[in-house]
Amino acid sequence: MSPMPVLTRDEAQTRAKLLDVHRYQIELGLTRGDEIFDSRTVIRFTARADGDTFVELKPAELRSVALDGQLLDLDSLSLDENRLAIKNLTAGEHELRIDTTMRYSRTGEGMHRFTDPTDGETYVYTQLFMDDVQRVFAAFDQPDLKAVFELTVTAPKGWTVLANGVTERQEDGSWRAAATPLISTYLVAVAAGPWHSVRTEHRGLPFGIHCRRSLAPYLDADADEILDITRACFDRYHEKFEEPYPFDSYDQAFVPEFNAGAMENPGLVTFRDEFVYRSAVTDTERQTRAMVIAHEMAHMWFGDLVTLRWWDDIWLNESFAEYMGYQTLTEATRFTDTWVDFGTVRKGWGYDADQRPSTHPVAPVPDAVPDTASAMLNFDGISYAKGASALRQLVAWLGEKDFLAGINTHFARHKFGNATLADFIESLAGATERDVHAWADSWLRTTGVDTLTASVSARPGEWTLTVDRAGSRPHRVTVGVYDRDLNDGHALVLRERYETDIPCNPPTDPRPGPRPALIVPNDLDLTYAKIRLDDVSEETAVRGISSVPDALTRAVLWNTLRDMVRDGDLEPAAYLEAARTHLPEETDLAVVQGVLAFAATQVADRFLPAHDRPAALATLTSLCRDLIRRTEDGSHPGLRLIAVRHLIDVAAQPDTISAWFSEGTVPGGPELDPELRWRILGRLAVLGAIDDAVIDTELVQDPSATGQEGAARCRAALPDPAAKRAAWESMFATDDLSNYLFTATAQGFWQPEQIDLVRNFVPRYYEDAVAVAARRGPAIAEAVGRWAFPVYAVSTETLRLGEQCLRDAAPIPALRRKLADQLDDLARTLRVREALAAQEMPEAEEA
Numbered sequence: 001m002s003p004m005p006v007l008t009r010d011e012a013q014t015r016a017k018l019l020d021v022h023r024y025q026i027e028l029g030l031t032r033g034d035e036i037f038d039s040r041t042v043i044r045f046t047a048r049a050d051g052d053t054f055v056e057l058k059p060a061e062l063r064s065v066a067l068d069g070q071l072l073d074l075d076s077l078s079l080d081e082n083r084l085a086i087k088n089l090t091a092g093e094h095e096l097r098i099d100t101t102m103r104y105s106r107t108g109e110g111m112h113r114f115t116d117p118t119d120g121e122t123y124v125y126t127q128l129f130m131d132d133v134q135r136v137f138a139a140f141d142q143p144d145l146k147a148v149f150e151l152t153v154t155a156p157k158g159w160t161v162l163a164n165g166v167t168e169r170q171e172d173g174s175w176r177a178a179a180t181p182l183i184s185t186y187l188v189a190v191a192a193g194p195w196h197s198v199r200t201e202h203r204g205l206p207f208g209i210h211c212r213r214s215l216a217p218y219l220d221a222d223a224d225e226i227l228d229i230t231r232a233c234f235d236r237y238h239e240k241f242e243e244p245y246p247f248d249s250y251d252q253a254f255v256p257e258f259n260a261g262a263m264e265n266p267g268l269v270t271f272r273d274e275f276v277y278r279s280a281v282t283d284t285e286r287q288t289r290a291m292v293i294a295h296e297m298a299h300m301w302f303g304d305l306v307t308l309r310w311w312d313d314i315w316l317n318e319s320f321a322e323y324m325g326y327q328t329l330t331e332a333t334r335f336t337d338t339w340v341d342f343g344t345v346r347k348g349w350g351y352d353a354d355q356r357p358s359t360h361p362v363a364p365v366p367d368a369v370p371d372t373a374s375a376m377l378n379f380d381g382i383s384y385a386k387g388a389s390a391l392r393q394l395v396a397w398l399g400e401k402d403f404l405a406g407i408n409t410h411f412a413r414h415k416f417g418n419a420t421l422a423d424f425i426e427s428l429a430g431a432t433e434r435d436v437h438a439w440a441d442s443w444l445r446t447t448g449v450d451t452l453t454a455s456v457s458a459r460p461g462e463w464t465l466t467v468d469r470a471g472s473r474p475h476r477v478t479v480g481v482y483d484r485d486l487n488d489g490h491a492l493v494l495r496e497r498y499e500t501d502i503p504c505n506p507p508t509d510p511r512p513g514p515r516p517a518l519i520v521p522n523d524l525d526l527t528y529a530k531i532r533l534d535d536v537s538e539e540t541a542v543r544g545i546s547s548v549p550d551a552l553t554r555a556v557l558w559n560t561l562r563d564m565v566r567d568g569d570l571e572p573a574a575y576l577e578a579a580r581t582h583l584p585e586e587t588d589l590a591v592v593q594g595v596l597a598f599a600a601t602q603v604a605d606r607f608l609p610a611h612d613r614p615a616a617l618a619t620l621t622s623l624c625r626d627l628i629r630r631t632e633d634g635s636h637p638g639l640r641l642i643a644v645r646h647l648i649d650v651a652a653q654p655d656t657i658s659a660w661f662s663e664g665t666v667p668g669g670p671e672l673d674p675e676l677r678w679r680i681l682g683r684l685a686v687l688g689a690i691d692d693a694v695i696d697t698e699l700v701q702d703p704s705a706t707g708q709e710g711a712a713r714c715r716a717a718l719p720d721p722a723a724k725r726a727a728w729e730s731m732f733a734t735d736d737l738s739n740y741l742f743t744a745t746a747q748g749f750w751q752p753e754q755i756d757l758v759r760n761f762v763p764r765y766y767e768d769a770v771a772v773a774a775r776r777g778p779a780i781a782e783a784v785g786r787w788a789f790p791v792y793a794v795s796t797e798t799l800r801l802g803e804q805c806l807r808d809a810a811p812i813p814a815l816r817r818k819l820a821d822q823l824d825d826l827a828r829t830l831r832v833r834e835a836l837a838a839q840e841m842p843e844a845e846e847a
Contacts, residue, residue, distance in 0.1 A: 057138035059100035108259035110135025118214040123193030189265030236332035264299030279675035282638035295325030309418040311375030319387025343555035344594035350385030363444040389528035405431035453532040458515035480523025546582035654689035678710030685717040709744035716748030732768040746787035766805035778814040785818020
């Protein structure tokens with residue numbers, strides 16, 4: 001597949017001025033086999049003036065085109081890649097009919113087709129985001145040309161068809177979906193196959209959850225939890241929002257090989273079906289699934305009811321859904337500590353993205369998003385995590401009452417239409433006397449992470465906190481003040497919390513009492529900034545972080561240590577030692593998981609030089625054993641599962657985990673489910689302790705899609721030149737791998753223990769990555785840049801080759817962005833290692 005021409009903002013504005021699109025009638029025929037399907041589209045629209053325009057489509061075959069009842073000569077039509085020119089339109093109403101054959105996808109774009117290896121059943125679903133509508137039906141594809149959609153689908157016998165509206169099977173065997181209200185083209189959705197469904201009603205609306213038949217027992221086991229979360233969020237949003245839910249049903253389909261976490265199609269949200277758990281998970285993972293449910297439901301208002309006019313305002317969709325997802329889950333469900341997970345995991349994603357050269361404002365100026373290719377690059381930690389953090393700061397500054405009043409004004413003004421940042425700010429401004437325009441300029445139009453550095457002066461009976469700001473944004477923060485417990489010198493107790501503005505004018509007054517043991521700016525994590533503690537507080541944090549009573553404060557402190565490692569202000573070994581000391585006392589699963597993940601995948605695998613890695617793995621192994629011992633009484637199954645997973649991942653010798661695999665259980669539990677079995681086999685493959693025969697035997701036991709991915713990951717991880725060549729060829733020489741199998745193979749290929757074995761593939765990577773991305777498009781380009789990058793080849797030569805690739809090889813935009821980010825992370829890693837080497841040299845000379 002060659003990359004398609006992209007839509008520019010100027011082209012979209014021109015077309016929006018010319019056209020008013022009213023209605024689509026779409027007929028899809030899904031009975032033509034494994035490769036192609038029929039797509040017939042009728043578009044009714046009005047031209048406001050005489051002129052030329054174009055419609056997007058990417059057909060395998062264009063069979064006919066008729067404009068206003070007149071068949072057009074296909075030989076004379078101009079179909080330029082994905083654009084069909086419509087020339088000499090006259091002002092007035094028109095009807096365009098297009099009959100095509102389209103191709104199914106194996107990359108999660110357009111109409112994705114998947115055959116379940118467990119039972120041979122086939123499923124298809126659409127993912128039309130940004131500019132993939134044209135792979136399924138002809139359309140004037142831009143977000144501000146909303147229309148009503150009527151959909152008819154002919155599917156194989158035994159299939160069920162889901163769509164944006166309620167579907168009914170017709171006498172002729174086809175399925176017809178109820179007409180939608182006005183929605184954007186990219187939000188049209190179809191999911192067809194022999195679904196297993198659980199249906200109910202809530203507040204008079206049909207609700208349903210759906211998955212592959214082979215996953216039915218697992219969905220049934222969690223159906224009550226999923227539907228309870230769905231109902232609770234639905235009710236809470238109706239308490240917050242004055243506009244009622246705007247669609248006729250609410251279906252949630254868990255679909256295979258889905259690239260994103262989920263997609264907010266009105267009335268038919270699609271989720272990656274890894275959220276249907278086949279194996280044991282932690283409560284934090286259940287919370288993550290619940291957050292995604294809440295996030296996607298928020299989109300029914302933010303994105304579907306009111307939609308961005310152009311892609312520069314993607315934050316109006318994603319930042320709001322991210323914020324509302326976490327906040328509403330906290331308010332409406334048993335998951336009351338969601339902001340701890342956000343602070344531990346999501347916020348670091350935003351901080352990292354915002355410090356790379358590819359950073360951009362939360363709300364970039366329109367000229368910075370000139371086309372859909374550039375817009376796609378902004379679906380990152382800035383549009384999600386930083387944007388949500390900015391909104392959380394806005395609520396802290398503005399007050400929730402005024403914030404919700406502004407939101408409801410926005411919905412009322414723009415429902416079933418489109419809006420911009422300026423529209424939103426005007427709605428907020430009408431609800432408050434505060435200067436929200438200035439706030440937006442400071443927070444939404446700027447880039448980078450502010451750093452707030454604390455210093456403390458003390459005199460007998462009083463102390464003063466000064467917070468210096470490196471950056472430009474105003475911050476409203478809560479300061480947490482902690483003392484050592486007089487009855488337990490190791491424990492910390494909260495003395496007080498108080499709010500302050502940064503910059504502070506006039507300067508902060510002294511506060512009474514002795515100097516605290518720990519002072520935490522941004523104690524409740526209400527702003528978005530890197531924090532640097534005063535010297536006394538930093539020492540207290542490193543020595544006593546587990547003694548801090550509140551999990552959200554501990555998350556802020558762990559994030560501070562994480563940022564210091566990345567910036568070269570804290571030795572990686574010191575972070576490992578802090579983890580080794582404090583995680584055995586940690587109670588919050590999100591904190592344990594986040595700290596262990598950073599310690600293993602960043603500190604041990606990247607920031608530390610290769611000769612220090614064995615000692616780091618030994619430290620992490622000892623830590624995981626401590627956690628396993630701590631949970632022997634069965635009281636903390638989630639913590640035990642995290643420890644078992646990480647002990648597998650950092651095992652330097654095969655003996656222990658090989659015994660677990662042979663026995664089918666960890667002593668004292670848990671028993672090995674499919675996820676743990678494949679995890680152990682993956683690590684044993686890296687260590688050279690198994691061969692293809694063992695992988696094949698396990699695949700017989702678990703032939704599922706997850707099993708196929710596990711086997712691909714294991715085969716690619718084998719420390720054998722022939723296995724590495726075969727994995728490389730499957731990724732780069734053919735286009736046979738689906739998006740998920742490509743990712744699994746890439747995940748197995750590069751391993752820190754095997755860098756000498758695969759060093760010769762590093763220069764090949766850049767050439768082959770550019771070629772496969774150009775052939776297979778953005779979804780595979782994302783996987784190539786994220787998972788197939790030689791992340792453990794930490795050297796100036798890897799950096800030089802990558803910079804040369806960016807300069808000379810012309811990678812497609814999706815790959816270029818991924819490579820630029822990977823290379824910036826590599827440069828950061830090299831700086832950390834160089835600083836460590838410089839520190840070690842004087843010590844060696846002294847010795």
